[in-house]
Amino acid sequence: MQIKHTLNIGILAHVDAGKTSLTERLLFDTGAIDRLGSVDAGDTQTDTGAIERQRGITVRSAVVSFTVGSTQVNLIDTPGHADFVAEVERVLGVLDGAVLVLSAVEGVQAHTRVLMRTLREMRLPVVLFVNKIDRRGARGDDLLDDIRRKLAPHIVPMTAVRDLGTPLARALPQALGTDPEFRTRVAETLAETDDALLARVVDGPFPSADELHTALADGTRTGRAHPVYCGSARTGEGIGALIDGMTGLLRPAPTDAAADPAGADPAGAAPPRGTVFAVERGTSGKKTAYLRLFSGTLAARQRVTLHRHGPDGTRLAYTGQITALHVVGRPANGSNGPGSARQLAAGDIGAFTGLAQVRVGDRLADPAGRDDGPRPPHFRAPSLRTLVRPRDAAPGAASRLHTALQRLAEQDPLIHACAEPDGTTSVLLYGEVQKEILAATLAHDYGIEAVFEPSRTVCLERPTGVAEAHEEMGRRAPSPSGFWATVGLRVEPAPRNAGVAFRYETELGALPHAFHTAIEETVHTTLRTGPHGWAVTDCTVTLTRSGFVGPVSTASDFRGLTPVVLGRALERAGTRVYEPCHAFDVDIPLDALPAVTSCLAALGADIGETAGGATSWLVKGVIPAGRVRSAELRLPGLTRGEALWWSRPCGDRPISPASPRTADGTPAR
Template identity: 35%
Template sequence: MIYQISLSNGKERATLKQKMMNLGILAHVDAGKTSVTEQLLYLGGSIRQAGSVDRGTAQTDWLEVERKRGISVKTASSCLCYQGVQINLIDTPGHVDFSGEVERTLGALDCSVLVISAAEGVQPQTRHLWRALEQLGIPTLIFVNKIDRAGCDCEAVLLQIREELGARLFITQTVLQAGMEDCSIEPKDYGGKAREELAALAADLDDAVAELYLADKPIAGELLMQTISDACRQRQLTPVCFGSAKLGVGMEALLQSIIRYLPAAQGSDGAPLSGLVYKVDHDPVLGKGAHIRLFNGCIKSRDPVPLLNSDEPEKATQIRRFNGAKSQSLDILHAGEIAAVYGLGSLKAGDIVGKQPLDRFCPLTFPLLTVQVLPEQEQDLTALAAALQELAEEDPLLDLEWLKEERELHLKITGKIQLEILSELLWDRYRLRAQFSSPSVIYKETPAKTGIGLERYTMPKPCWAVVELKAEPLPRGSGVRFESAIKEKQLPYRYQHHVELSLRDALKQGLYGWEVTDARFTLTGGEHHHVHTHPLDFFVATPIAVLRALTDSGAVLLEPIVRVTLSAGEEFLGKTIRDILQMRGEFDSPAVSKGVFSLEALLPAAASLEYPIAFRSMTSGKGSYYSEFYRYQECPLELGATARRRGIHPLLERSKWILHARSAL
């Protein structure tokens, strides 16, 4: 059903057609994102009273760890209906350690509200989120929150948004009073000179309006507003609203602007099935729940569901729509909707439902640290491994490594706050106590030059697999590429596919024990035997050929570099610059304003691991420090680190490796 919503601008009215939208609420930590969500749910009638983050009563922060800490650590869904439009709200974490949750959620959105604090303005994570929204082309409304805060300057914030985000703004309201408890706003008056400016803006966006404008003919207000609304939905303009979620000021205007200026969900039940798993959780009764944004097709309860990475479909046992911690059962999930589907046991966050790949991902974070997880009680190791496996399905960036022979568990993390949350989740959900080793930086490696590796695995019979690989370095950020220079006649394609699969697994540990990246591996030779060859043989031979190619090429160690933004009193600038130089860092010219400096620098992650604590201590807690992954770059071996080889070394322990790979140990 399509709903008609009438919107007014003075005496003139415009009409939109919208049915449903999937809306993300995004922000830098502490900008008031969850409070905005609570106010929208209250106005939509979904809750009787807006909850409070401080009091632990927020609808979308229902996990015990979220209520205790007053921060969002998991994506949460809720819904409301306003003026006949169903809005599915997705509240995301704001802390940078949980950017992986935001990253997976972005692909499920039709549109978003980016919350910016009027007191702090555009912050580093704000810029990070804006770049991702821009890359994915997600129409966005900016909500300037906390206008009740003393000293806030809305005009200065708007200027900062224009300069730092490069956004072309459409201001929907006028702030009458700000920085006080009785702050107030009103709809922007587009009469007189303001109407002329609006007409010029619309003429720049639409040819029909431009003809009228250039001919100096009157332009109907309905046409002007329709042009502006269309431009906002196409991301040519960014609407801006103001308010205070804490006081409930400007929230209804925000909700009306969401409906007016942001796009609805699109899709057809009759089209081929296509959906994204943006979140996974585990229910103690229903099991694994895959939260799916369905773009096309439909999923019915008890029906088989085809999956992109599986040859066999899996049956949907139940479908539930969530509203915070509460949920209701559905018989069918339609195109454009979001819901949790149970019974799809093989899925993890980020997987695709249907057989059509989706290009809706924008990496926001890269885990730069690794830790070993140890049970408090040795007998809990197996249970701890199972619990971490569930958590890794919910957050694949954890990349759990379970070394059964060494009886070790390893995780990748983005920051120390994430470790604290993991520890609390393990206790709250599984009643398991765990300890974590000190985080160590994740290095990578790449071939130094072209190298060739050959392995002839022909004994002991029955076996026959010959693999020859050429390794070549590629530019930074290229990842790993596999190519084949031989034909089906020389080596059947099914065996070539086995070589590629085995190669990618073997590259998790190079000569220095780190993952190999920025390299091209070309299959230049290969043999099989029509009697003796078994498919497993190429999984035995390939890792040996890979390490021989890397030994021939040599390896270059790569270290992660982070881009940091620092801000503090001008008196700390000299000491900060000295610290950066001591950490082998690079920096841009600092900016100084009103006795406060801001500075951007590139720092080796390993050298700067403890610097956020030192910086805040030096500035007595008044300094601001934000970091994000920037790139990997070459690092002298003596300044970096090598990793202990995990498992059997295929090249140095070839005979033992063959027995291990053939399950003969």
């Protein structure tokens, strides 16, 4: 049957909820594979890396496909551990919808809440799947109440469970057309967010089964309602109903250029636009990139332009030719026409080779430079930094380690591997598990045994005032610093989250282009290390004076003088250090409130709200990012293991330059 729709679905869950097992079951039940893989056996379709197989966790996103009728479903299995949240967020930008998996035994866990909030912020349709109904201790109605209270208030249970918590557990689909009680429950739930439907429920005529199905699909796609399916990935119970829900309630992706009329060119054809969300290297070092196409078409031998933002915020672009391309989920049939395995259409995911510089997060734009397609999500920066060195001190070991880390940064650019003057390499991290995975990957894939120093919180600096500095050369003499150049710079604060902006007050063209480029690039490089040792952000740097003597002056003169002048301007303006913070919610037993609040206060938390008091306390506040791990480790002992902790980045707060902390909360300096 010809494929008419492509649906890109992410499978997300707290670690160990069973999402990789669910992916295997979906592939098996739809005939995409003929044997079920096992996480324990290490032979699943999506955990293909050796480290993933050894540890039984997903580290990198993987794409697999199956077909239901005329709909091709691309499943993207994502990491479940909180340390890999950036990998999850990166994938969300290429999805049409998501299946959020919960364990019927563990219920709503901390990272489940993080994922649900992220999905809602991205406005992605979400279907929930309660897994492990056949396990002892599985919960039923009280778990649905937890989902309403902690995840989504307007849920629609789509299956009834019999013999819950036993090997005989069954998930029975509920039908709108044949079950009047179910139809009434669905109508009442949907009416809570739909005034027109509410009027029909109250005043009549009562909506028909078809009308309710349409309303449920619309509510799911707009995020006003969330269908809940129950089942077991192990036994296959409830999987058929989940597949029907995925293909019937989540919005299929557009499959032609007409879906993007705003980006169409005058001839009516939309230019290709897409996002690279995964990169793999083969044993030979050859790169394969995975791209979701949002508009236009793409084929092998086509020249494309990819864009990215550098670590300092500068926009980079490069053009290359695709040497090979395969549409995920389409069998190779020799055809190059629309819908074939070698021509990518809007909504498809393709694997391509040929662009050696490609990295995760790169965005495809047409050669004219237009890039007004769907915007990627904002990725929070890692809040920890560590230094890595090879255990082996042999010549060239440090260089090999740095090269390996740079290759890993192609898969996760946010780790930002950077060579340090002492021969070590600094990398950015989200947590200690990510550090363990990096160490294991370096050892297994590159044969490098690496030593990681204790992680430190990544702080930043912002200017506190406005100041200028300049240095001029004479007519026949260099500047006091010994450079044949004149540079004047002004530093001033910019709004929060504005980043770094470079402007000119001098006349453009007064300097050769190479000298302008040298100044601007050096400004961004210099701001990576401010007066207190942290990167400077949220500031505007303006070139106020410039001069050169030809042919004596060179670009290196401007690269040498700019840091001197900028450093003086920063010292005069003054900077303040800020440490990243997390907003937290922690649900604790009634009798644990005094101990928990005292512990959090000792860790530097600002407690903003305490609510509840009937069955438990909900404490909210802000805590330094470097103290989050300490809080997570201490809370179980203070609450008999009953604390439910959830935190998310929420900006930063000023601190003394001497007080940045290591990952365990101790002073770093």
